[in-house]
Amino acid sequence: MAEPASPVRGGRSHRGDAALSGAVAAGAALAVAELIAGFFHRQPSLVTGVSAEVIERAPGAFVRFGIDKLGHKDKPALVTGTIVLSILIGAIAGVFARRRRIVGDLVFTAFAILGWLAALDAAGSSAAAVTVAAIFAGVVGALAL
Secondary structure (H helix, E strand, O other): OOOOOOOEEOOEEOHHHHHHHHHHHHHHHHHHHHHHHHHOOOOOOHHHHHHHHHHHHOOHHHHHHHHHHHHHHHHHHHHHHHHHHHHHHHHHHHHHHOOOHHHHHHHHHHHHHHHHHHHHHOOOOOHHHHHHHHHHHHHHHHHHO
């Protein structure tokens, strides 16, 4: 019987495998955060909280540029950008975590804290919903890595 393929070749994982692992872990963390936000009806998710925080803190010229170029699609584009950037950062975390696991855990902990802080500040947010989503997202991301 053939042995299953190992993600570790020659004792060391490949950078591409580690990046993919980090990207998938970030996607899993985002999915869990959105799922939990869905349980709490009409509560902003961590992603929408971060997106709203970007809009609030961005320079006015940047916000006007986005509205001028994208029209009413500016917020969906910002949410998409937030998700893509999160997955890219997850991929980078995966690469660094292949040598030191704690780096990946720290990145997902930082993501959870930043998402929690941003969503707490969002209009209509529930501290309980945001806290549960952040905890589960951080744990799932770290474990999936």
